Amino acid sequence: MSSCHSVGRSKETARIIIIGSGPSGIAAATRLLEQGFKNVTIFEAEDRIGGRIKTIPFADSVIDLGAQWCHGEEGNVVYQRVKDLDLVSKTESQLNTTRFLRSNKEMILQETANALTTIVDSSVPEGPNAYDGSFGDHLNHKYWLEVEKLPNVDRTIATEMLDNFKKGLCAFEGSDNLYEVSGHGHLEYETCDGNQEIHWRDNGFKTFLKLLINAKEDLSDDLGVLKGRVNLNKRILEINWEGSDELRLRCWNGEILTADHVICTVSLGVLKEQHASMFVPALPEPKLRAVKGLKLGTVNKFFLEI
Ligand SMILES: Cc1cc2nc3c(=O)[nH]c(=O)nc-3n(C[C@H](O)[C@H](O)[C@H](O)COP(=O)(O)OP(=O)(O)OC[C@H]3O[C@@H](n4cnc5c(N)ncnc54)[C@H](O)[C@@H]3O)c2cc1C
Incomplete structure (x- = not known):
């Protein structure tokens, strides 16, 4: 402003x-x-x-208490500034290696987990058909319509998985629940194409601030x-x-x-x-x-x- x-x-x-x-x-x-x-x-x-970029030492590496990832490549000013400087790496998709464990220690069948993950991915509002309600209402509606078509999937597991997906989506949205996120608003938010989890290796996001100001030492000294x-x-x-x-x-x-x-x-x-x-x-x-x-x-x- x-x-x-x-x-x-x-x-x-x-x-x-x-x-x-x-x-x-x-x-x-x-x-x-x-x-x-x-x-x-x-x-x-x-x-x-640094504001909400705060990289601190942790164990034998560093952690970012605030911003951590560079989300996307095309049109992302952060990525465009660093892409040729060998400062960042792209995180591989963890979809195929993620396992879902219930509180009773039962592992959810990979086939079931994949089917439900695909449903959630396709239930996120997108495209020209704006949705007037909340993101949460939209997701519930679409998810259960699709789960109905999978008679072999246990409904309790489907409910638990939906709850888990919602927590993940809330972290992305920065919302306490998905009923606070408008379907319209969700569509208006533009993501940059490309890898969504580009990281700063063992150096943290402060690397970007150092680059901007041309600091050679740590930000507290330089x-x-x-x-x-x-x-x-x-x-x-x-x-x-x-x-x-x-x-x-x-x-x-x-x-x-x-x-x-x-x-x-x-x-x-x-x-x-x-x-x-x-x-x-x-x-x-x-x-x-x-x-x-x-x-x-x-x-x-x-x-x-x-
Ligand atoms: C937990 C967390 C995780 C995040 N993860 C990511 C991520 O992975 N990738 C990503 O791209 N973004 C992420 N973000 C968002 C990112 O950190 C912010 O978008 C970014 O820091 C915004 O920068 P800014 O300079 O606009 O504001 P800020 O970083 O908030 O800086 C504002 C500065 O203004 C100062 N200030 C406030 N009021 C006054 C005042 N009255 N007088 C003087 N100074 C004042 C503050 O102390 C602060 O230093 C994350 C944010 C948080 C909190």
């Missing part, structure tokens, strides 16, 4: 403040610097850069081209662009910063909680509708060392 206020300043003099040092803020800053803008500064609420431009532990509470020819930003400690342009990259969660106090004047109605209409679910990750 960006707000451009005063005009008439040059690339040398325009004061640009970026709020947030996640991938969006970092990408915006590096692109502006590449384009010759000189006065670019980032303000970050946390004590580190901010690359952003050196001297990042202010950590500086939460911006208010962006005021009313009645003055410059923007005024109020920090958590009351300090006032001034700028000609602000690029605000705070997350949807922050916007939901703070938009009313954060923007003066208030955000326009279409943006408010989007902030209120989009929902957030919980995605948990469990890391096991074996």
Whole structure:
């Protein structure tokens, strides 16, 4: 989200403040610097850069607490940037090697598991026939219509498998349940063609941030081209662009910063909680509708060392 206020300043003099040092803020800053803008500064609420990209050491490797995969190849700016650099690998499909175990330790027959997996795959709403209800309703309806055609499949197992599939789909959707996901909305979401689980080998997603800023060392020691431009532990509470020819930003400690342009990259969660106090004047109605209409679910990750 960006707000451009005063005009008439040059690339040398325009004061640009970026709020947030996640991938969006970092990408915006590096692109502006590449384009010759000189006065670019980032303000970050946390004590580190990266936002929801956070790679930490774990056992003899690393884990990503936030973003982990590069999803898709065609039209994916992340993949396009790294594809020739030998930094990523593609995960092979695990469909044929996945086994399904019931809580009573009974292994589900592979033939049954494959048949039910295929049904779920074909029940996900797609194509020109938009579905008015929720993704969950659509999936239930389609799944049971198809399962009816498989008289040999135990209905209890089919129910358990559907429950399991739904949990997997919720993780992809970032939703707490599939009845929160609209069939229409699901169709509007565009995925990039190609492998959906491209990984960063033993280096984690922070590799991408290091590449963007041209850092040679770890991000905590080396901010690359952003050196001297990042202010950590500086939460911006208010962006005021009313009645003055410059923007005024109020920090958590009351300090006032001034700028000609602000690029605000705070997350949807922050916007939901703070938009009313954060923007003066208030955000326009279409943006408010989007902030209120989009929902957030919980995605948990469990890391096991074996
Ligand atoms: C658990 C999890 C798993 C994910 N997995 C993937 C994945 O596998 N692949 C993928 O592509 N994406 C994944 N994502 C999504 C991805 O992490 C986000 O899309 C991406 O980080 C968004 O970047 P951003 O810069 O827009 O926002 P963020 O990364 O959220 O960065 C926003 C920054 O703004 C700062 N900020 C907020 N409020 C203020 C304020 N008032 N003042 C100053 N600074 C502020 C925050 O501290 C943060 O550093 C995942 C996300 C999560 C949470």
